[in-house]
Amino acid sequence: MEVEIFIHKTCVECNMLLEYLENKGLLSKVKIIDTELYPFLAFERGVISTPSVFIDGKLVYAGAVDFDEFEKIISGEKIIKQIDKNNLIEKLMYGIVDSFAATAWLYINRDFDSFMAQKDFVIAVTGLALLNDSEKEEYYNYLRNVMIKEGEKYIEEWKPKMLRNIASNFIRELFWLYEKKISKDVVIQKYPLEVFAHWLMVRGGAVGRVGVRIHSLSNTIIMNRILDAYNFMLENYDELFNKIEKEQTELKAKNRETLRYIRI
Incomplete structure (x- = not known):
């Protein structure tokens, strides 16, 4: 194995x-x-x-x-895996909000057909990977149909968690860049809404040009979504930054670098 x-x-x-x-x-x-x-x-x-x-x-x-x-x-x-069909949507949404790439991309683009094509990811986060092929396919198709038909409903239901994921990851990257807490005023000055919008659009699920979807800043639907995330980040800035600073400082102190090199 x-x-x-x-x-x-x-x-x-x-x-x-x-x-x-x-x-x-x-x-x-x-x-x-x-x-x-x-x-x-x-x-x-x-x-x-x-x-x-x-x-x-x-x-x-x-x-x-x-x-x-x-x-x-x-x-x-x-x-032997036991699957409760009633909990599959919750597991899928938890898997999405646990992944920044999935959250950012889906929050902006709302393309549920394209997202559900990430079949291996969907199967893994819902616990279906250990089932036999026929059961796996049955549950996957059920999830795909639900998300294509009702995806917007679940995005709205899980929106607070998605906003927290997006805001936390933006602030975490600020901590990596500056290695100290910068004030909210500095953030607003250096990272206005347009810069935040660009960051969010290219940050979700993109490597190079693969996966990149750049929306015009004149697209009011997209910009309203991004504005919600931007305002959430600013409103919760101090709480999130303090939490992230503690988290990242503790991780650095563990000094586990020797485990992070591929062993061939």
């Missing part, structure tokens, strides 16, 4: 997973691939969120990982 885990050093969930595997003595059974060092490999494999876990080349977990279940898989135990 080949187990590959795509991670990023600033990802809290990635560090929690690595720490869990280390404590269980299982790190020697997996290959760790740092998406910061190997971005095109991650892009080639369809990684949308971290950690992404591939088992024998198949994406099994994306973002959220069931640690106990994963430990059993690595240890060679057979997993």
Whole structure:
């Protein structure tokens, strides 16, 4: 069994997973691939969120990982997956808001047909990856039909979580850039709405020109969506920055760099 885990050093969930595997003595059974060092490999494999876990080349977990279940898989135990159809939409939406790339792209573009074409990601975040092919296909088609018909409803329902994801990731990148807290006034001066809009449009699911959808600043529908995200970021700036500064400082202190190089 080949187990590959795509991670990023600033990802809290990635560090929690690595720490869990280390404590269980299982790190020697997996290959760790740092998406910061190997971005095109991650892009080639369809990684949308971290950690992404591939088992024998198949994406099994994306973002959220069931640690106990994963430990059993690595240890060679057979997993029998029980799926509650009523919870599938919630699992899908949780998987989306857990991924910045998925959140940013879908929040702006609202192209549910195109998004659901990311079949491996959808199957992984909903826990369908461990089912047999026929069950997997049945549940996937159900989800696809629901999202194409009712996607807007679920976006509105999960909008607060999507806005928090977008705002948190913008502020996290400010922390990486400045390595200190800058004032909200400085943010408004250096990053007006138009700059924030450009950042959000190119930041979601894009590598180079692949996946990029640039909307005109004169598109009032798109700009109203972006304005909501921009205002949410400013209104919650201090709370989010303080939380992110603490989170990133603690991650840096763990100094786990030796685990982040691909082992060939």
